[in-house]
Amino acid sequence: MKMNGNEIRQGNIIKHQDTLWVAVKCNAVKPGKGGAFNQVELKNLLDGRKLNERFRAAETVEKVRLEQKKHSYLYEDGEMLVFMNGETYEQIHLHKDFVGDRAAYLSDGMEIDVEFYEERAINISIPEQVTLEVEDTEPVVKGQTAANSFKPATLSNGVRTNVPPFVGVGERLIINTEDGSYVKRAD
Known part of the structure; x- marks a missing residue:
C-alpha cells in the first residue's frame, strides 16, 4: 500500500531503500521558504541501524x-x-540475539506475538508485565519507610532490579519487561 511521505506516523513500518524500517520519531516541518516535509527517524527492522530521512x-x-x-x-x-x-x-527457532534482553522474561508456555514479513520473523512482542519471585535481597528493616528508597534484589530469572525496602525473599512481584523495573506486589 502506497502512502505519501507526509503521512508517515510513529510506529508505521515502511519499505525504504529495499529494506524494512519502523518510524521511531516523526516531525512535520513547515519552513518559511520552500515546501513542507516530514523529518523521520527510522530504525531498520532487520539489523537495527538508524537513519534520519526527510x-x-x-x-x-x-x-x-x-x-x-x-x-x-x-x-x-x-x-x-x-x-x-x-x-x-x-x-x-529464533536466535537469543534476535530476542535480546527480553529473553530473560520468557517462561514455559508464555504466549507471545511473532510478527512475520514474507514468512520471515521480524519481531516478537512479549507481555508488558510478568510475575517473578525474589530469590535474594537484603532483609527487611523495621521502620525503614522512606518514600523513594530502593534496595537491590535478584529475581527468579536471574535479573537484578531495585525493589522497595519492605520486599523480602520469596515474595512474588510484578515486573515491567521493558526496563526490568518493579511495578507492585503480585496478589
Whole structure:
C-alpha cells in the first residue's frame, strides 16, 4: 500500500531503500521558504541501524503490514529459543540475539506475538508485565519507610532490579519487561 511521505506516523513500518524500517520519531516541518516535509527517524527492522530521512508530501513510500501469529515459548536449545504456533503446532527457532534482553522474561508456555514479513520473523512482542519471585535481597528493616528508597534484589530469572525496602525473599512481584523495573506486589 502506497502512502505519501507526509503521512508517515510513529510506529508505521515502511519499505525504504529495499529494506524494512519502523518510524521511531516523526516531525512535520513547515519552513518559511520552500515546501513542507516530514523529518523521520527510522530504525531498520532487520539489523537495527538508524537513519534520519526527510520525506516531502509528493514522495510516496510503501507501507508494510506485518502478519502477527500467536506462539507459545517452549524451551531454550543452546543459542536458540523454540516457539510453537498454537494453531498449526509448527515450531520456529529464533536466535537469543534476535530476542535480546527480553529473553530473560520468557517462561514455559508464555504466549507471545511473532510478527512475520514474507514468512520471515521480524519481531516478537512479549507481555508488558510478568510475575517473578525474589530469590535474594537484603532483609527487611523495621521502620525503614522512606518514600523513594530502593534496595537491590535478584529475581527468579536471574535479573537484578531495585525493589522497595519492605520486599523480602520469596515474595512474588510484578515486573515491567521493558526496563526490568518493579511495578507492585503480585496478589
